[in-house]
Amino acid sequence: MTAKAQATRERLLVAAKQLVMSKGFAGTSxxxxxxxxxxxxxxxxxxxxxxxxxxxxxxxxYAENDMKMFRTFLAxxxxxxxxxxxxxxxxxxxxxxxxxxxxxxxxGCMYALYTYEDDHxxxxxxxxxxxxxxxxxxxxxxxxxxxxxxxxxxxxxxAKQLAEMIVAVIEGGxxxxxxxxxxxxxxxxxxxxxxxxxxxxxxxxxxKAA
Amino acid sequence: MTAKAQATRERLLVAAKQLVMSKGFAGTSxxxxxxxxxxxxxxxxxxxxxxxxxxxxxxxxYAENDMKMFRTFLAxxxxxxxxxxxxxxxxxxxxxxxxxxxxxxxxGCMYALYTYEDDHxxxxxxxxxxxxxxxxxxxxxxxxxxxxxxxxxxxxxxAKQLAEMIVAVIEGGxxxxxxxxxxxxxxxxxxxxxxxxxxxxxxxxxxKAA
DNA sequence: TCTATCATACCGACCAGTTGGTATGCAAAA
DNA sequence: TTTTGCATACCAACTGGTCGGTATGATAGA
Numbered sequence: 001m002t003a004k005a006q007a008t009r010e011r012l013l014v015a016a017k018q019l020v021m022s023k024g025f026a027g028t029s030x031x032x033x034x035x036x037x038x039x040x041x042x043x044x045x046x047x048x049x050x051x052x053x054x055x056x057x058x059x060x061x062y063a064e065n066d067m068k069m070f071r072t073f074l075a076x077x078x079x080x081x082x083x084x085x086x087x088x089x090x091x092x093x094x095x096x097x098x099x100x101x102x103x104x105x106x107x108g109c110m111y112a113l114y115t116y117e118d119d120h121x122x123x124x125x126x127x128x129x130x131x132x133x134x135x136x137x138x139x140x141x142x143x144x145x146x147x148x149x150x151x152x153x154x155x156x157x158x159a160k161q162l163a164e165m166i167v168a169v170i171e172g173g174x175x176x177x178x179x180x181x182x183x184x185x186x187x188x189x190x191x192x193x194x195x196x197x198x199x200x201x202x203x204x205x206x207x208k209a210a
Numbered sequence: 211m212t213a214k215a216q217a218t219r220e221r222l223l224v225a226a227k228q229l230v231m232s233k234g235f236a237g238t239s240x241x242x243x244x245x246x247x248x249x250x251x252x253x254x255x256x257x258x259x260x261x262x263x264x265x266x267x268x269x270x271x272y273a274e275n276d277m278k279m280f281r282t283f284l285a286x287x288x289x290x291x292x293x294x295x296x297x298x299x300x301x302x303x304x305x306x307x308x309x310x311x312x313x314x315x316x317x318g319c320m321y322a323l324y325t326y327e328d329d330h331x332x333x334x335x336x337x338x339x340x341x342x343x344x345x346x347x348x349x350x351x352x353x354x355x356x357x358x359x360x361x362x363x364x365x366x367x368x369a370k371q372l373a374e375m376i377v378a379v380i381e382g383g384x385x386x387x388x389x390x391x392x393x394x395x396x397x398x399x400x401x402x403x404x405x406x407x408x409x410x411x412x413x414x415x416x417x418k419a420a
Numbered sequence: 421t422c423t424a425t426c427a428t429a430c431c432g433a434c435c436a437g438t439t440g441g442t443a444t445g446c447a448a449a450a
Numbered sequence: 451t452t453t454t455g456c457a458t459a460c461c462a463a464c465t466g467g468t469c470g471g472t473a474t475g476a477t478a479g480a
Binding site for chain 4 (some may be wrong): 429437443446447450
Binding site (some may be wrong): 212214215218250251253254256257 | 456459
């Protein structure tokens with residue numbers, strides 16, 4: 001694939017993402033994508049063998065970018081602190097800033113979008129979404145386990161519970177954000193979650209204050 | 211409208227809800243609904259003047275049922291306890307049981323589904339969804355305010371923050387539940403939120419233990 | 421260096437099936 | 451008899467998808 005072809009593929013994916021995020025996948029026609037890019041059917045079906053294939057490639061492309069961002073933030077946080085809890089809080093605040101960034105539409109999460117239209121997707125796509133969410137969760141679990149190992153939680157809690165909660169909280173926040181057309185609600189949810197963490201690990205907070 | 215006509219309308223709405231919850235709104239055709247009910251176009255367009263009208267009526271019907279359940283659970287909780295925090299916890303556990311009830315598919319929340327397809331809906335519908343979510347939130351806010359007024363929170367927090375968080379947590383939990391085809395995840399999120407509440411209002415927990 | 425060959429990248433007309441929506445008819449209820 | 455509640459037949463627009471074709475190179479043989 002030449003660089004130009006690569007660029008064309010990217011144009012299609014970018015436009016598709018934009019449209020899908022505001023109209024849903026089934027609600028986005030191939031013609032919509034072509035109108036948005038100025039390309040034609042020939043171009044589309046050269047890069048994607050069907051609409052279902054677009055669903056697949058779009059999700060994988062989205063997840064790849066997503067993961068890249070995740071890892072960047074995580075690496076940054078790990079470089080900035082030794083303490084695992086401080087790393088987590090740092091990561092979350094970075095992520096909150098990202099969520100609030102006005103240059104960053106469209107708002108929302110494509111994993112959530114796909115799950116609410118799942119009857120249209122092949123099992124491979126659904127499994128992929130599930131797997132990606134599990135990967136996110138697993139990365140959180142690791143960090144939370146480190147935290148729990150170091151600081152006694154004020155209440156019995158597992159790393160998995162906390163990991164799933166932060167994912168849920170952000171997904172839910174994004175929904176509220178969209179429903180109320182009020183950017184920042186997802187970030188505020190993450191903030192509340194941090195408040196929970198501070199109550200859970202009071203000894204860590206004391207250490208930080210010291 | 212006769213009783214039979216009312217029943218027909220209900221049949222259409224029930225089928226539409228089922229289909230929309232698994233395929234999305236745009237992904238559900240009128241013919242799908244008719245196939246599911248055994249009715250015909252004549253029946254459909256007698257009750258709904260367009261597909262957009264179905265979107266509107268379906269959401270209002272859904273919200274009405276939803277609210278009815280909410281109020282029932284709340285009334286029950288208020289009858290069972292004097293203490294506002296105990297009422298809230300009672301409500302949440304009831305709600306968790308409802309979320310886990312296997313007789314209660316399809317899983318998910320139609321408000322979330324609509325927000326992820328919002329470009330297809332008229333503003334009146336989008337505004338309605340926003341308003342309904344606000345109503346839910348408002349009911350939580352009232353309760354949390356009572357709790358905060360009675361018990362000093364271990365950390366500064368507003369009733370609104372807690373109200374939005376429980377909504378977000380459940381919405382997010384429902385997404386995870388769908389993505390992983392793992393019923394019960396939403397309920398587990400609610401459980402974690404209750405853990406947060408117990409840490410926030412320790413004096414109340416002591417009183418309960420006493 | 422020129423040219424023949426061929427794969428890549430894209431175009432745009434076209435197709436069959438599906439979409440939301442309409443017009444009409446008709447039986448039963450009011 | 452009139453209205454309500456639904457069935458049937460139909461339509462134009464749009465859907466995802468196909469297909470013949472073309473422009474653009476890269477490569478390799480002369």
